[in-house]
Amino acid sequence: MSSLHLDGIQGRYDAVVIGSGLAGLTGANCLAKLGHRVLLLEHHHQLGGLATWFKRPGGHTFDISLHGFPHGMIKSCRKYWTPAIASAIHQLKDVRFVNPEFQIQTTFDRQDFTRLLTETFKVPEIRVEAFFEHLRGMNYYDRDTRTTGELFEEFFPARPDVHRLLLEPIAYANGSTLADPAITFGIVFSNFMSKGVFIFQGGTDTLIAQMTAELLANGVEIRRSCLVEKIYLENGPDGLPHTRGVRVKSTRDGGTRDIACTAVLSNANIKNTVLRLAAGDPLPADLLDEARAVRVNNSSAQVYMGIRDGMDIPRIGDLVFTSEAARFSSGELVDLHTTSRTHSVYYPDTRPHTRTPRYAIVTSINQRWQDWDGMDAATYAQNKARITEEAFSGLEKHIPDIRSRVDWVEAASPRTIERYTRHWEGASFGTKFEGLKVSLELPKHAPGLFHAGSVGIIMSGWLGAINYGVITAAKMDAFLTSNTAPG
Numbered sequence: 431m432s433s434l435h436l437d438g439i440q441g442r443y444d445a446v447v448i449g450s451g452l453a454g455l456t457g458a459n460c461l462a463k464l465g466h467r468v469l470l471l472e473h474h475h476q477l478g479g480l481a482t483w484f485k486r487p488g489g490h491t492f493d494i495s496l497h498g499f500p501h502g503m504i505k506s507c508r509k510y511w512t513p514a515i516a517s518a519i520h521q522l523k524d525v526r527f528v529n530p531e532f533q534i535q536t537t538f539d540r541q542d543f544t545r546l547l548t549e550t551f552k553v554p555e556i557r558v559e560a561f562f563e564h565l566r567g568m569n570y571y572d573r574d575t576r577t578t579g580e581l582f583e584e585f586f587p588a589r590p591d592v593h594r595l596l597l598e599p600i601a602y603a604n605g606s607t608l609a610d611p612a613i614t615f616g617i618v619f620s621n622f623m624s625k626g627v628f629i630f631q632g633g634t635d636t637l638i639a640q641m642t643a644e645l646l647a648n649g650v651e652i653r654r655s656c657l658v659e660k661i662y663l664e665n666g667p668d669g670l671p672h673t674r675g676v677r678v679k680s681t682r683d684g685g686t687r688d689i690a691c692t693a694v695l696s697n698a699n700i701k702n703t704v705l706r707l708a709a710g711d712p713l714p715a716d717l718l719d720e721a722r723a724v725r726v727n728n729s730s731a732q733v734y735m736g737i738r739d740g741m742d743i744p745r746i747g748d749l750v751f752t753s754e755a756a757r758f759s760s761g762e763l764v765d766l767h768t769t770s771r772t773h774s775v776y777y778p779d780t781r782p783h784t785r786t787p788r789y790a791i792v793t794s795i796n797q798r799w800q801d802w803d804g805m806d807a808a809t810y811a812q813n814k815a816r817i818t819e820e821a822f823s824g825l826e827k828h829i830p831d832i833r834s835r836v837d838w839v840e841a842a843s844p845r846t847i848e849r850y851t852r853h854w855e856g857a858s859f860g861t862k863f864e865g866l867k868v869s870l871e872l873p874k875h876a877p878g879l880f881h882a883g884s885v886g887i888i889m890s891g892w893l894g895a896i897n898y899g900v901i902t903a904a905k906m907d908a909f910l911t912s913n914t915a916p917g
């Protein structure tokens with residue numbers, strides 16, 4: 431079917447990138463800088479994937495996943511994006527925990543955590559140092575089968591309060607649990623501990639605008655509202671299914687086009703990539719079995735509160751991890767009725783360029799897709815209203831008159847995430863650990879088909895996604911260099 435919206439797209443590219451999450455954007459940028467012809471297709475009308483925002487009447491802009499990332503983002507953005515992006519990354523210095531076991535304020539780095547663990551939690555310094563040193567030595571290739579819970583018990587036995595301090599924030603950063611491999615906690619926690627928590631000053635909208643300008647300057651053809659429905663693989667002389675192209679559908683006018691390419695970088699969820707986009711292609715049965723067995727990470731719900739223009743709120747912290755649970759448990763953290771909520775408070779310095787100083791609060795809750803998926807319309811509306819009310823009553827403990835200061839509030843659920851990103855079960859942080867192997871080995875099974883994006887817990891979050899985009903682009907460059915016909 432012909433489509434005005436798809437007009438101008440060429441018939442062939444070196445690489446088609448499916449999805450504009452941070453891994454897709456970064457992969458596309460690296461490939462274009464290496465001289466490859468790149469087409470980037472995004473089904474949403476906005477680029478960024480989960481690194482996204484939305485605007486509402488009253489001058490409100492809400493960020494979905496701009497809550498905090500490690501210092502390593504500065505280096506990655508300087509090297510693979512622009513100095514301007516890197517220099518807009520600023521530290522958040524006020525992280526707070528409020529729960530029945532402790533109330534603390536921290537800069538969330540090694541020095542301050544050592545102080546807290548020794549002075550507040552009374553853990554011997556030698557043990558704290560041994561823990562940090564152990565984390566520093568952790569390595570993906572060690573194949574250590576220990577879980578995070580086991581790691582905690584080894585260093586801090588019978589100290590559920592310490593376990594909570596260590597894991598609760600990381601569960602919000604990458605969805606990891608006590609039962610996940612210790613490496614998934616260790617790498618991400620160590621990244622944060624190196625220098626603390628950072629965000630992009632200017633907001634997600636400014637970041638994605640700057641990235642888009644860079645992609646265009648480097649010659650990437652960008653198409654939004656373009657859903658890739660199919661990846662075409664065809665058996666080659668070596669008996670393996672080789673990448674031949676994609677079928678894209680305009681979500682504006684319904685038109686479709688087949689586009690040929692030598693390689694595909696899929697930034698869609700790894701399960702979507704193998705089991706949906708490549709469905710019907712001649713992929714080996716063991717790969718399909720492995721992909722089916724991959725467990726996705728939890729999803730999220732959020733409540734967005736916009737403070738009335740001209741009003742302010744007191745400084746209550748940048749990131750406030752709150753919970754009413756007597757003890758931390760990974761199950762309670764994702765329960766439909768969890769009492770664990772993280773408030774991200776956006777003060778005017780998040781968007782210094784706005785006409786008047788603006789404040790917003792985004793309350794995030796880790797949730798299970800299964801709890802929200804089957805709700806009928808009335809139950810769904812009731813649960814959104816419930817989490818909104820719970821967010822307000824939780825915040826009232828910090829800002830008693832918060833309700834009168836807010837003039838826009840709305841909630842999002844795992845279904846919202848699924849709708850906008852098409853992630854399998856609305857996953858917020860990709861897949862569990864086993865997804866990394868499927869992602870890494872994809873091109874071995876299907877030459878030319880690559881994946882980059884939140885996977886394996888380690889490669890998720892803003893920094894993980896960007897770095898995985900870089901790694902995958904380097905592999906694609908080697909593949910394209912040896913497989914593209916001259917001329």
Ligand SMILES: Cc1cc2nc3c(=O)[nH]c(=O)nc-3n(C[C@H](O)[C@H](O)[C@H](O)COP(=O)(O)OP(=O)(O)OC[C@H]3O[C@@H](n4cnc5c(N)ncnc54)[C@H](O)[C@@H]3O)c2cc1C
Nearest residue numbers: 449451452453473479480495497498658698883884891892
């Ligand atoms: C509520 C929430 C809070 C978070 N907070 C933080 C945080 O504070 N710090 C942090 O570092 N990380 C955070 N994260 C995680 C982080 O946002 C993600 O790990 C990261 O942005 C994911 O990037 P990605 O490259 O994997 O792709 P995604 O952002 O998942 O994007 C994938 C893209 O592919 C597109 N796509 C999928 N299928 C198709 C198709 N068939 N055709 C075309 N396009 C397609 C989607 O529309 C989407 O744009 C948070 C996530 C959530 C949900």
